Amino acid sequence: MNAPPTLRQRRKQARPQELLDAALTLFVERGFAATRAEEVAKRAGVSKGTLYLYYPSKEELFKAVVRHNLSATILEGMEIAAAFEGSTADLLALVLRTWWERVGVGPSGGIVKIMMAEAGNFPELAQFYAEEVIMPAQQLLGSVIQRGVQRGEFRPVPVADTVHVLCSPLLFLSLQQQSFGACGVYTPQLVPESVLNTQIDLMLRGLMSDHGPGRPSP
Known part of the structure; x- marks a missing residue:
């Protein structure tokens, strides 16, 4: 024993x-x-x-922080997508909300701000971040969009461009949380969760095929 x-x-x-x-x-x-x-x-x-x-080294420590806080979240999203049996509209909403809950509203979102601000001074770390976070995240979202198109739920759209349109508001909200939000500065008419819900609603209405099965849940 x-x-x-x-x-x-x-x-x-x-x-x-x-x-x-x-x-x-x-x-x-x-x-x-x-x-x-x-x-x-x-x-x-x-x-x-x-x-x-x-x-x-400090660089290796930072990479470990990225893998633990961001790469793991992306992997979780991939596992969710692979096992999901519902509509693609519900899957896309779930993936976006999971990212926001794991990263956007917590300290992990600060990593995004760091890379946006310091990537130019640390190109090796920028390359690592692109390979470890940006490309896998784009692949995850791209696979969800392709799933919807192939199932007839989404209309045919340029996948790569659609992924950028999905990511940009989330990045903005995360940066806002880590800058103005972190120091308590009031930004009128900006409630992150409400903005996220509006983004999901607008995106799904724009993606939905007129004849496809499944509609976004309220």
């Missing part, structure tokens, strides 16, 4: 998550360039040397 893990063993197992949480908080607060590895280690309650045992 295996002995239960000791407190020290449990702390060691939890340490990568603690480091990722500390790194996400500091990256969002200060940006990538201004965040120092020793600050992340201090926030997580470990030494800088311990941090480097898990993540050998």
Whole structure:
């Protein structure tokens, strides 16, 4: 019979998550360039040397943060899409709302702001982000659009352009949350959840085939 893990063993197992949480908080607060590895280690309650045992550079730490907070959400969306048996309208709404709940309203959305602001200064990280986040997200949404077209639920549309139209309002809302929203500045007539619902309603009405099965749920 295996002995239960000791407190020290449990702390060691939890340490990568603690480091990722500390790194996400500091990256969002200060940006990538201004965040120092020793600050992340201090926030997580470990030494800088311990941090480097898990993540050998700040760049690798940032990549791990991206994979944990964004790549995992995209993978979840792919799994939802693969198993979904309902209408494509309901699937598309579910994918968009899941992204908003996992990323848009939480600290993970700050990663989007970081990349928009600092990509030009860190082209290697920008390439990583494109391959790890942007392209898989576009593939996910593109596959949902193609599903609807193939099933006769959506009218034929240019898939790549439609994906950009879907993504742009979400990116705007996320950036707003991480900028004006983060410092409490009031922006009149902007309630993110209401804007998201309106976007979904407009997009689905624009996509729906006149003779296709299934209509968007209220």
